[in-house]
Amino acid sequence: MVGSPVSSTRFWELYPPTSADDRAWVVVFRFGTVGQLRAWLDSPDRRRLLDEGRDHVTGFDVRKVGSAFSGWFRFGEAGGREAQAPPNWKQAMMVLLALYPTVMVLSLTVSKALTDGGVPEFLVFFVGNILSVATLTWFLMPLVNRVFAFWLVPGVARTRRRQAAGAALVIACYAFSLLVFGLTGWLTAD
Template sequence: MSASPDTAGQSVALVIQRRIADDGFAAFARWNGEVGEVLKAWPGFLSQEVVPPQPPAHLDWVTVLRFASPAAARAWLQSEVRTRLIGEVQRYFVGSEDVHILPDSGVQRDSAVSAVISFNVPDGLEDAFLKWQQRIQAAEAEFKGFLRHKIERPIAGLHDEWIVILTFDNDANLNAWLDSPLRQTLLKEGERFNAGMNVKRASYGFNFWFPAGKTQAPEQGAGFVWKSNLIVLLVLYPVVYLWGTFISKPLIDSHGVPVWLSLFVGNLVSTQLLGWWLVPAAFRALDWWVTPKAAISRQIAGYALLAALYAASMGLYALLLTWHWGR
């Protein structure tokens, strides 16, 4: 556990977490692209990353903007340009946004999950707050899946709260700690710090807040790529034949739409379904098999499961073809 002071010349990560109404997802995604184009010309801007929600556990959009200095991030936050851009999509906002700016070491996201917890610490109680956090961190370390507990001090002109970034390896283990009786007991001990406590969840490991070399990216060798391709095939094949059977042939091709246009529309829809929902869901479901360090028994079980699912998918398509030609 550590607390980091503000460093004027250090690059920072501006993390903005906001909930968007369901009917605004597409507009908000396009809007983030427009913001990225504007930021390319902004002094001190380094990069942008947008993480869509992953319901039911994570309902907020997380935007990470990296700047060369706190001053550059502050200038963007307070700019009329940002205010004007926000006005374009404000009708889709649900509740208020959470904004945090923290030192950025340039390390990319990992597969962990985090809770970002903010506290309003009364003046003169900073040392007591840190000692209380030390007791909490010691308790967290005893829980399965605990990865890190980091404290960020207030940054003048940006936020007055103390921020704790708590990271576990997955949702289940993070929930086990957050809902534990031990944590509730510790929170009661620190009631004087909890009046303005705010807890936000994110499907994000927040590795960029930690020094390079402290964490490792997933191994993505030939085995990982091979398995990834098999998973994509698993969801791509049924999407293609279901689209062709129930959508393309009766609703598009039968109305004289050219093959080249029908094919483009089918691929457009398929890639969006795969990229936003189906492939991420499949990877989460098969995470126990994808990891390169999975035991041999899990490797065999994973391949057997995929073979069975492939066979079921092809069998279903064969039945659909028989039904179609038998009509």
């Protein structure tokens, strides 16, 4: 596990080895766009720095982290490489679309049953989180990705009409969820 950086700027952080047995230093670079990352990876400056450090480095690897939710947004391979993930704002909209009904259904069913059964609240929340993550990972996010592929999949024509239609459909789904759970709450109120 990586600890606190010994040196950092807005764009990079340097982490020392985490134990006496570990000799690996970790450097984290941040890029604003995938294009900026690719430009750096292919740059003469990077090649020069790697050449200068060969006598001091026994090995290295490069790992790219696309976004916070990239594991839920995989759309196959593009030219032998994993396709880009949708923009973060679309990913966040999709996660909310799947997460809100999941949490509401679990709250109205499993969490209520566990709480009524005397299970401590901290365990109820833990079980709820396990069920939410499992439901999202193996059922709802793949379903949402298929339904909204016209709007999410990178490389699909990005017309203003398609962008507006996707966003409007997501907002309509939010409204429907709020209506359904609003009525459910009203019907189940004591």
